[in-house]
Amino acid sequence: MTMQTLVPKVGLSGAAAVLIFLSVGCQKSDEPKKPSTGDKAQSAKPVAEPVTASFEVKIPEGLPPLPIPKDNPMTAEKVELGKMLYFDKRMSKDKTVSCATCHDPKMAWTEHRATSKGIKDQVGDRNSPTVINAAYMTSQFWDGRAATLEEQAVGPIENPIEMGHDLVAVCAECEKVPAYKENFQKVFGTDVTKEGIAKAIAAFERTILSGNSPYDKFKAGDAKALTDAQKRGMELFMGKASCSTCHAPPIFSNMQFYNAGVSCDKKNPDEGLKKVTKKDSDMGKFRVPHLREVANTYPYFHDGSVEKLEDAVAFMAGGGKDNSNLSMLMKAVRGAGLNDQDKKDLVEFLKALSGDYPKIDPPKLP
Numbered sequence: 363m364t365m366q367t368l369v370p371k372v373g374l375s376g377a378a379a380v381l382i383f384l385s386v387g388c389q390k391s392d393e394p395k396k397p398s399t400g401d402k403a404q405s406a407k408p409v410a411e412p413v414t415a416s417f418e419v420k421i422p423e424g425l426p427p428l429p430i431p432k433d434n435p436m437t438a439e440k441v442e443l444g445k446m447l448y449f450d451k452r453m454s455k456d457k458t459v460s461c462a463t464c465h466d467p468k469m470a471w472t473e474h475r476a477t478s479k480g481i482k483d484q485v486g487d488r489n490s491p492t493v494i495n496a497a498y499m500t501s502q503f504w505d506g507r508a509a510t511l512e513e514q515a516v517g518p519i520e521n522p523i524e525m526g527h528d529l530v531a532v533c534a535e536c537e538k539v540p541a542y543k544e545n546f547q548k549v550f551g552t553d554v555t556k557e558g559i560a561k562a563i564a565a566f567e568r569t570i571l572s573g574n575s576p577y578d579k580f581k582a583g584d585a586k587a588l589t590d591a592q593k594r595g596m597e598l599f600m601g602k603a604s605c606s607t608c609h610a611p612p613i614f615s616n617m618q619f620y621n622a623g624v625s626c627d628k629k630n631p632d633e634g635l636k637k638v639t640k641k642d643s644d645m646g647k648f649r650v651p652h653l654r655e656v657a658n659t660y661p662y663f664h665d666g667s668v669e670k671l672e673d674a675v676a677f678m679a680g681g682g683k684d685n686s687n688l689s690m691l692m693k694a695v696r697g698a699g700l701n702d703q704d705k706k707d708l709v710e711f712l713k714a715l716s717g718d719y720p721k722i723d724p725p726k727l728p
Protein backbone atom coordinates (compact mmCIF):
# COMPACT_ATOMS: atom_id res chain seq x y z
CA MET A 363 0.00 0.00 0.00
CA THR A 364 1.45 3.31 -0.90
CA MET A 365 -0.18 6.64 -0.62
CA GLN A 366 1.03 10.14 -0.93
CA THR A 367 -1.03 12.90 0.45
CA LEU A 368 -0.43 16.51 -0.19
CA VAL A 369 -1.72 18.46 2.74
CA PRO A 370 -2.96 21.84 1.70
CA LYS A 371 -1.95 25.15 3.12
CA VAL A 372 -2.85 25.50 6.72
CA GLY A 373 -3.93 28.49 8.74
CA LEU A 374 -5.52 31.81 8.17
CA SER A 375 -2.77 33.72 6.52
CA GLY A 376 0.25 33.14 4.40
CA ALA A 377 2.33 33.41 7.54
CA ALA A 378 1.07 30.06 8.68
CA ALA A 379 1.64 28.36 5.38
CA VAL A 380 2.87 24.87 6.03
CA LEU A 381 3.30 22.33 3.36
CA ILE A 382 3.48 18.90 4.78
CA PHE A 383 4.30 15.89 2.77
CA LEU A 384 3.16 12.64 4.24
CA SER A 385 4.36 9.52 2.66
CA VAL A 386 3.62 6.11 4.00
CA GLY A 387 6.72 4.17 4.86
CA CYS A 388 8.88 7.28 4.87
CA GLN A 389 9.78 8.65 8.27
CA LYS A 390 10.10 12.37 8.25
CA SER A 391 10.73 13.00 11.93
CA ASP A 392 14.06 12.92 13.66
CA GLU A 393 12.83 10.93 16.61
CA PRO A 394 10.83 7.90 15.85
CA LYS A 395 11.00 4.87 13.67
CA LYS A 396 8.00 2.86 12.78
CA PRO A 397 8.28 -0.37 14.74
CA SER A 398 8.74 -3.50 12.76
CA THR A 399 5.81 -5.72 13.51
CA GLY A 400 7.54 -9.00 12.94
CA ASP A 401 5.01 -11.36 14.36
CA LYS A 402 1.79 -11.17 12.40
CA ALA A 403 0.34 -13.53 9.87
CA GLN A 404 -1.18 -11.17 7.32
CA SER A 405 1.00 -11.20 4.26
CA ALA A 406 0.04 -9.08 1.31
CA LYS A 407 -0.57 -12.09 -0.88
CA PRO A 408 -3.03 -11.02 -3.53
CA VAL A 409 -6.10 -13.18 -3.49
CA ALA A 410 -8.40 -13.47 -6.44
CA GLU A 411 -11.72 -12.49 -5.01
CA PRO A 412 -14.96 -13.13 -6.83
CA VAL A 413 -16.05 -10.05 -8.70
CA THR A 414 -18.81 -8.31 -6.80
CA ALA A 415 -20.17 -4.81 -7.05
CA SER A 416 -17.47 -2.33 -6.11
CA PHE A 417 -18.13 0.09 -3.31
CA GLU A 418 -17.46 3.78 -3.38
CA VAL A 419 -16.57 5.15 0.05
CA LYS A 420 -17.97 8.62 0.53
CA ILE A 421 -15.06 10.70 1.79
CA PRO A 422 -16.29 13.54 3.98
CA GLU A 423 -15.17 17.11 3.23
CA GLY A 424 -11.64 17.80 4.37
CA LEU A 425 -10.25 14.27 4.36
CA PRO A 426 -7.64 13.06 1.86
CA PRO A 427 -8.11 10.09 -0.46
CA LEU A 428 -8.56 6.87 1.48
CA PRO A 429 -5.68 4.41 1.36
CA ILE A 430 -7.09 1.04 0.35
CA PRO A 431 -4.72 -1.93 0.12
CA LYS A 432 -4.62 -3.50 -3.34
CA ASP A 433 -5.27 -6.95 -1.92
CA ASN A 434 -8.42 -5.89 -0.09
CA PRO A 435 -10.66 -3.97 -2.47
CA MET A 436 -13.86 -2.48 -1.09
CA THR A 437 -17.09 -4.21 -2.02
CA ALA A 438 -20.57 -3.65 -0.63
CA GLU A 439 -20.90 -7.31 0.40
CA LYS A 440 -17.56 -7.28 2.17
CA VAL A 441 -18.40 -4.14 4.12
CA GLU A 442 -21.74 -5.68 5.18
CA LEU A 443 -20.00 -8.88 6.27
CA GLY A 444 -17.39 -6.91 8.21
CA LYS A 445 -20.13 -4.94 9.92
CA MET A 446 -21.78 -8.14 11.16
CA LEU A 447 -18.51 -9.56 12.44
CA TYR A 448 -17.69 -6.25 14.14
CA PHE A 449 -20.88 -6.41 16.19
CA ASP A 450 -20.95 -10.18 16.79
CA LYS A 451 -20.23 -11.18 20.39
CA ARG A 452 -19.82 -14.78 19.27
CA MET A 453 -16.35 -13.72 18.18
CA SER A 454 -15.31 -13.77 21.86
CA LYS A 455 -14.67 -16.88 23.95
CA ASP A 456 -17.62 -16.42 26.32
CA LYS A 457 -19.81 -14.60 23.77
CA THR A 458 -20.01 -11.42 25.84
CA VAL A 459 -17.72 -9.05 23.96
CA SER A 460 -17.57 -7.73 20.39
CA CYS A 461 -15.42 -5.08 18.79
CA ALA A 462 -18.30 -2.68 19.41
CA THR A 463 -18.08 -3.25 23.17
CA CYS A 464 -14.88 -1.21 23.32
CA HIS A 465 -15.32 0.76 20.09
CA ASP A 466 -18.99 1.71 20.38
CA PRO A 467 -20.58 3.79 17.59
CA LYS A 468 -22.66 5.51 20.27
CA MET A 469 -19.50 6.68 22.05
CA ALA A 470 -17.70 8.05 18.98
CA TRP A 471 -16.43 4.52 18.23
CA THR A 472 -14.48 4.31 21.47
CA GLU A 473 -15.69 3.87 25.06
CA HIS A 474 -15.78 6.27 27.94
CA ARG A 475 -13.62 4.18 30.26
CA ALA A 476 -9.99 4.83 31.13
CA THR A 477 -8.90 1.33 30.14
CA SER A 478 -10.86 -1.45 28.52
CA LYS A 479 -12.69 -4.31 30.14
CA GLY A 480 -12.74 -7.54 28.15
CA ILE A 481 -14.13 -11.00 28.81
CA LYS A 482 -14.59 -12.08 32.43
CA ASP A 483 -14.34 -8.42 33.46
CA GLN A 484 -10.59 -8.36 32.94
CA VAL A 485 -9.23 -4.83 32.71
CA GLY A 486 -6.39 -3.95 30.34
CA ASP A 487 -3.89 -1.14 30.78
CA ARG A 488 -4.56 0.96 27.70
CA ASN A 489 -7.32 3.26 26.58
CA SER A 490 -9.36 2.18 23.59
CA PRO A 491 -8.64 4.50 20.64
CA THR A 492 -11.51 5.44 18.36
CA VAL A 493 -11.97 3.46 15.15
CA ILE A 494 -12.96 6.74 13.44
CA ASN A 495 -10.36 7.59 10.77
CA ALA A 496 -8.13 4.70 11.89
CA ALA A 497 -8.14 3.91 8.16
CA TYR A 498 -5.71 6.79 7.65
CA MET A 499 -3.20 5.82 10.30
CA THR A 500 0.03 4.30 8.99
CA SER A 501 0.29 2.06 12.03
CA GLN A 502 -2.21 0.75 14.54
CA PHE A 503 -2.21 0.72 18.36
CA TRP A 504 -0.64 3.23 20.75
CA ASP A 505 2.72 1.61 20.11
CA GLY A 506 2.16 1.05 16.40
CA ARG A 507 2.73 -2.68 16.65
CA ALA A 508 0.31 -3.52 13.83
CA ALA A 509 0.91 -2.08 10.39
CA THR A 510 -2.57 -2.25 8.92
CA LEU A 511 -6.20 -2.56 9.90
CA GLU A 512 -6.13 -6.08 8.50
CA GLU A 513 -3.25 -7.01 10.75
CA GLN A 514 -4.88 -5.27 13.71
CA ALA A 515 -8.31 -6.84 13.38
CA VAL A 516 -7.49 -10.38 14.43
CA GLY A 517 -5.40 -9.24 17.44
CA PRO A 518 -8.23 -8.55 19.87
CA ILE A 519 -9.99 -11.82 19.09
CA GLU A 520 -7.03 -13.80 20.43
CA ASN A 521 -5.97 -11.29 23.09
CA PRO A 522 -6.63 -13.20 26.34
CA ILE A 523 -8.03 -10.19 28.17
CA GLU A 524 -10.02 -8.74 25.29
CA MET A 525 -11.97 -11.44 23.46
CA GLY A 526 -9.84 -14.42 24.50
CA HIS A 527 -10.81 -16.68 21.64
CA ASP A 528 -8.91 -18.90 19.26
CA LEU A 529 -9.13 -17.99 15.59
CA VAL A 530 -9.31 -21.58 14.41
CA ALA A 531 -12.32 -22.06 16.68
CA VAL A 532 -13.85 -18.74 15.58
CA CYS A 533 -13.61 -19.79 11.94
CA ALA A 534 -15.13 -23.21 12.68
CA GLU A 535 -18.00 -21.57 14.59
CA CYS A 536 -18.69 -19.05 11.84
CA GLU A 537 -18.61 -21.85 9.31
CA LYS A 538 -21.57 -23.40 11.15
CA VAL A 539 -23.65 -20.24 10.70
CA PRO A 540 -25.18 -20.70 7.24
CA ALA A 541 -25.29 -16.99 6.43
CA TYR A 542 -21.60 -16.52 7.31
CA LYS A 543 -20.61 -19.61 5.31
CA GLU A 544 -22.56 -18.31 2.34
CA ASN A 545 -21.25 -14.75 2.67
CA PHE A 546 -17.61 -15.81 2.85
CA GLN A 547 -18.11 -17.81 -0.33
CA LYS A 548 -19.76 -14.86 -1.98
CA VAL A 549 -17.17 -12.29 -0.87
CA PHE A 550 -13.92 -14.27 -0.86
CA GLY A 551 -14.74 -17.50 -2.69
CA THR A 552 -13.46 -19.44 0.35
CA ASP A 553 -14.58 -21.02 3.60
CA VAL A 554 -14.42 -18.81 6.68
CA THR A 555 -10.75 -17.93 7.18
CA LYS A 556 -8.99 -15.61 9.58
CA GLU A 557 -7.66 -13.64 6.60
CA GLY A 558 -11.24 -13.19 5.40
CA ILE A 559 -12.40 -12.10 8.86
CA ALA A 560 -9.57 -9.57 9.04
CA LYS A 561 -10.23 -8.21 5.57
CA ALA A 562 -13.98 -7.89 6.03
CA ILE A 563 -13.64 -6.09 9.37
CA ALA A 564 -10.95 -3.79 7.95
CA ALA A 565 -13.11 -2.95 4.94
CA PHE A 566 -15.97 -2.06 7.27
CA GLU A 567 -13.67 0.11 9.40
CA ARG A 568 -12.63 2.03 6.27
CA THR A 569 -16.19 3.37 6.10
CA ILE A 570 -15.98 4.89 9.60
CA LEU A 571 -14.72 8.35 8.75
CA SER A 572 -15.18 11.78 10.24
CA GLY A 573 -14.74 15.03 8.38
CA ASN A 574 -17.01 17.88 7.31
CA SER A 575 -16.35 19.59 10.63
CA PRO A 576 -16.55 23.34 11.21
CA TYR A 577 -12.77 23.37 10.61
CA ASP A 578 -13.23 21.66 7.22
CA LYS A 579 -16.05 24.03 6.28
CA PHE A 580 -13.87 26.97 7.20
CA LYS A 581 -11.03 25.60 5.09
CA ALA A 582 -13.48 25.15 2.24
CA GLY A 583 -14.29 28.85 2.34
CA ASP A 584 -17.06 29.33 4.89
CA ALA A 585 -15.55 32.12 7.01
CA LYS A 586 -18.43 31.88 9.50
CA ALA A 587 -17.90 28.19 10.26
CA LEU A 588 -15.52 28.98 13.13
CA THR A 589 -16.11 31.23 16.13
CA ASP A 590 -13.57 33.91 16.95
CA ALA A 591 -12.20 31.81 19.79
CA GLN A 592 -11.83 28.86 17.43
CA LYS A 593 -9.98 31.00 14.91
CA ARG A 594 -7.62 32.20 17.62
CA GLY A 595 -7.16 28.60 18.76
CA MET A 596 -6.41 27.51 15.21
CA GLU A 597 -3.73 30.16 14.79
CA LEU A 598 -2.10 29.05 18.03
CA PHE A 599 -2.40 25.39 17.12
CA MET A 600 -0.76 25.86 13.74
CA GLY A 601 1.63 28.59 14.86
CA LYS A 602 3.08 29.61 18.20
CA ALA A 603 1.94 26.50 20.13
CA SER A 604 3.30 24.19 17.40
CA CYS A 605 0.70 21.51 18.13
CA SER A 606 0.44 20.88 14.40
CA THR A 607 4.06 19.69 14.21
CA CYS A 608 2.80 16.43 15.68
CA HIS A 609 -0.98 16.73 15.26
CA ALA A 610 -0.60 17.53 11.58
CA PRO A 611 -3.71 18.28 9.53
CA PRO A 612 -5.77 17.06 7.81
CA ILE A 613 -5.78 13.92 9.99
CA PHE A 614 -4.25 15.78 12.94
CA SER A 615 -1.50 13.23 13.46
CA ASN A 616 1.90 12.94 11.79
CA MET A 617 1.72 9.22 12.71
CA GLN A 618 5.04 9.42 14.55
CA PHE A 619 5.99 8.42 18.10
CA TYR A 620 6.98 10.78 20.91
CA ASN A 621 7.44 10.82 24.63
CA ALA A 622 5.12 13.44 26.14
CA GLY A 623 5.61 12.14 29.67
CA VAL A 624 2.02 11.02 30.26
CA SER A 625 1.97 8.90 33.44
CA CYS A 626 5.78 8.60 33.35
CA ASP A 627 5.82 8.83 37.14
CA LYS A 628 3.53 5.80 37.58
CA LYS A 629 5.01 2.81 39.38
CA ASN A 630 5.45 0.69 36.26
CA PRO A 631 5.00 3.17 33.45
CA ASP A 632 3.95 1.84 30.06
CA GLU A 633 7.04 1.47 27.89
CA GLY A 634 5.12 2.34 24.72
CA LEU A 635 7.21 1.99 21.58
CA LYS A 636 10.06 0.42 23.59
CA LYS A 637 7.86 -2.61 24.16
CA VAL A 638 7.98 -3.18 20.40
CA THR A 639 11.52 -2.10 19.48
CA LYS A 640 13.27 -2.93 22.81
CA LYS A 641 15.26 0.28 22.42
CA ASP A 642 15.76 2.48 25.48
CA SER A 643 15.49 5.55 23.29
CA ASP A 644 11.86 4.56 22.60
CA MET A 645 10.87 4.50 26.26
CA GLY A 646 7.48 6.11 26.84
CA LYS A 647 6.90 7.02 23.19
CA PHE A 648 3.38 6.71 21.85
CA ARG A 649 1.93 7.28 18.44
CA VAL A 650 0.46 10.76 18.09
CA PRO A 651 -3.32 10.27 18.34
CA HIS A 652 -5.34 12.06 15.69
CA LEU A 653 -7.63 14.74 17.07
CA ARG A 654 -10.72 14.46 14.88
CA GLU A 655 -13.80 14.03 17.13
CA VAL A 656 -11.48 14.50 20.10
CA ALA A 657 -14.18 16.34 22.09
CA ASN A 658 -16.17 13.09 21.98
CA THR A 659 -13.45 10.51 22.55
CA TYR A 660 -12.75 11.09 26.26
CA PRO A 661 -11.03 9.96 28.41
CA TYR A 662 -7.61 10.86 26.99
CA PHE A 663 -4.07 9.55 26.59
CA HIS A 664 -2.77 6.00 26.27
CA ASP A 665 -3.97 5.05 29.72
CA GLY A 666 -7.14 7.16 29.79
CA SER A 667 -5.70 8.99 32.78
CA VAL A 668 -7.26 12.36 31.90
CA GLU A 669 -11.01 12.74 31.78
CA LYS A 670 -11.51 16.26 30.42
CA LEU A 671 -10.38 17.82 27.16
CA GLU A 672 -9.44 21.00 29.04
CA ASP A 673 -7.01 19.02 31.21
CA ALA A 674 -5.53 17.11 28.26
CA VAL A 675 -4.90 20.40 26.46
CA ALA A 676 -3.43 21.97 29.60
CA PHE A 677 -1.04 19.02 29.92
CA MET A 678 0.08 19.29 26.30
CA ALA A 679 0.26 23.08 26.36
CA GLY A 680 2.50 22.84 29.43
CA GLY A 681 4.97 20.77 27.41
CA GLY A 682 4.09 17.40 28.92
CA LYS A 683 5.74 15.96 32.01
CA ASP A 684 9.50 15.97 32.53
CA ASN A 685 11.35 12.69 32.27
CA SER A 686 14.71 11.69 30.82
CA ASN A 687 13.20 10.92 27.41
CA LEU A 688 10.79 13.88 27.01
CA SER A 689 10.58 14.96 23.36
CA MET A 690 12.41 18.15 22.39
CA LEU A 691 9.26 19.15 20.56
CA MET A 692 7.27 19.03 23.80
CA LYS A 693 9.88 21.29 25.36
CA ALA A 694 9.36 23.67 22.46
CA VAL A 695 5.62 23.76 23.22
CA ARG A 696 6.46 24.65 26.82
CA GLY A 697 8.71 27.42 25.58
CA ALA A 698 5.76 29.09 23.90
CA GLY A 699 4.47 30.03 27.36
CA LEU A 700 0.76 29.64 26.61
CA ASN A 701 -1.58 31.40 29.02
CA ASP A 702 -5.03 30.40 30.28
CA GLN A 703 -6.83 32.24 27.49
CA ASP A 704 -4.64 30.48 24.91
CA LYS A 705 -5.54 27.10 26.41
CA LYS A 706 -9.24 27.96 26.31
CA ASP A 707 -8.93 28.96 22.66
CA LEU A 708 -7.11 25.73 21.85
CA VAL A 709 -9.92 23.73 23.45
CA GLU A 710 -12.48 25.66 21.41
CA PHE A 711 -10.52 24.95 18.25
CA LEU A 712 -10.39 21.22 19.02
CA LYS A 713 -14.19 21.22 19.36
CA ALA A 714 -14.29 22.44 15.77
CA LEU A 715 -12.78 19.09 14.71
CA SER A 716 -16.04 17.28 15.45
CA GLY A 717 -18.00 16.67 12.29
CA ASP A 718 -20.05 13.92 10.70
CA TYR A 719 -19.33 10.30 11.36
CA PRO A 720 -21.53 7.20 10.93
CA LYS A 721 -23.76 6.60 13.94
CA ILE A 722 -25.04 3.19 13.01
CA ASP A 723 -27.13 0.66 14.90
CA PRO A 724 -25.94 -2.91 15.29
CA PRO A 725 -27.02 -4.93 12.24
CA LYS A 726 -29.28 -7.97 12.47
CA LEU A 727 -26.90 -10.88 13.04
CA PRO A 728 -27.29 -14.19 11.24
Ligand code: HEC
Binds near residue numbers: 448490515
Ligand atom coordinates in the same frame (compact mmCIF):
# COMPACT_ATOMS: atom_id res chain seq x y z
C1 HEC B 1 -11.84 -5.32 25.48
C2 HEC B 1 -11.89 -4.10 24.66
C3 HEC B 1 -11.55 -4.21 23.19
C4 HEC B 1 -12.12 -5.05 22.26
C5 HEC B 1 -13.15 -6.15 22.49
C6 HEC B 1 -11.57 -4.66 20.98
N1 HEC B 1 -10.71 -3.61 21.14
FE1 HEC B 1 -9.74 -2.60 19.67
N2 HEC B 1 -8.61 -1.69 21.03
C7 HEC B 1 -8.77 -1.77 22.39
C8 HEC B 1 -7.64 -1.15 23.05
C9 HEC B 1 -7.45 -1.01 24.55
C10 HEC B 1 -6.77 -0.72 22.02
C11 HEC B 1 -5.41 -0.06 22.19
C12 HEC B 1 -4.44 -1.17 22.55
C13 HEC B 1 -2.99 -0.80 22.42
O1 HEC B 1 -2.69 0.25 21.88
O2 HEC B 1 -2.16 -1.60 22.87
C14 HEC B 1 -7.43 -1.06 20.76
C15 HEC B 1 -6.95 -0.71 19.50
C16 HEC B 1 -7.68 -0.87 18.33
C17 HEC B 1 -7.38 -0.25 17.05
C18 HEC B 1 -6.21 0.67 16.76
C19 HEC B 1 -6.68 2.08 16.54
C20 HEC B 1 -5.54 3.03 16.51
O3 HEC B 1 -5.77 4.23 16.29
O4 HEC B 1 -4.39 2.63 16.71
C21 HEC B 1 -8.33 -0.67 16.16
C22 HEC B 1 -8.46 -0.29 14.71
C23 HEC B 1 -9.21 -1.57 16.88
N3 HEC B 1 -8.80 -1.65 18.19
C24 HEC B 1 -10.25 -2.28 16.32
C25 HEC B 1 -10.85 -3.36 16.96
C26 HEC B 1 -11.61 -4.41 16.29
C27 HEC B 1 -11.86 -4.50 14.81
C28 HEC B 1 -12.05 -5.26 17.26
C29 HEC B 1 -12.85 -6.55 17.09
C30 HEC B 1 -12.22 -7.60 16.31
C31 HEC B 1 -11.57 -4.73 18.54
N4 HEC B 1 -10.83 -3.60 18.30
C32 HEC B 1 -11.88 -5.28 19.78
C33 HEC B 1 -9.84 -2.34 23.04
C34 HEC B 1 -10.65 -3.32 22.48
Ligand code: HEC
Binds near residue numbers: 599652692
Ligand atom coordinates in the same frame (compact mmCIF):
# COMPACT_ATOMS: atom_id res chain seq x y z
C1 HEC C 1 5.86 16.16 20.23
C2 HEC C 1 4.61 15.90 19.55
C3 HEC C 1 3.36 16.56 20.10
C4 HEC C 1 3.10 17.91 20.22
C5 HEC C 1 3.96 19.07 19.81
C6 HEC C 1 1.75 17.98 20.74
N1 HEC C 1 1.24 16.74 20.98
FE1 HEC C 1 -0.58 16.29 21.69
N2 HEC C 1 -0.07 14.34 21.81
C7 HEC C 1 1.14 13.80 21.42
C8 HEC C 1 1.23 12.41 21.86
C9 HEC C 1 2.39 11.46 21.63
C10 HEC C 1 0.03 12.14 22.54
C11 HEC C 1 -0.32 10.83 23.26
C12 HEC C 1 0.42 10.81 24.59
C13 HEC C 1 0.09 9.62 25.48
O1 HEC C 1 -1.06 9.16 25.49
O2 HEC C 1 1.01 9.16 26.18
C14 HEC C 1 -0.78 13.36 22.47
C15 HEC C 1 -2.08 13.49 22.96
C16 HEC C 1 -2.85 14.62 22.85
C17 HEC C 1 -4.24 14.72 23.23
C18 HEC C 1 -5.10 13.55 23.75
C19 HEC C 1 -5.74 12.85 22.57
C20 HEC C 1 -6.33 11.50 22.88
O3 HEC C 1 -7.14 11.03 22.08
O4 HEC C 1 -6.01 10.89 23.90
C21 HEC C 1 -4.65 16.01 22.99
C22 HEC C 1 -6.03 16.57 23.23
C23 HEC C 1 -3.50 16.73 22.48
N3 HEC C 1 -2.44 15.85 22.39
C24 HEC C 1 -3.49 18.07 22.15
C25 HEC C 1 -2.34 18.78 21.84
C26 HEC C 1 -2.27 20.22 21.77
C27 HEC C 1 -3.43 21.16 21.94
C28 HEC C 1 -0.97 20.53 21.46
C29 HEC C 1 -0.34 21.90 21.34
C30 HEC C 1 -0.44 22.71 22.53
C31 HEC C 1 -0.25 19.28 21.35
N4 HEC C 1 -1.09 18.24 21.61
C32 HEC C 1 1.09 19.18 21.02
C33 HEC C 1 2.13 14.47 20.73
C34 HEC C 1 2.21 15.84 20.62
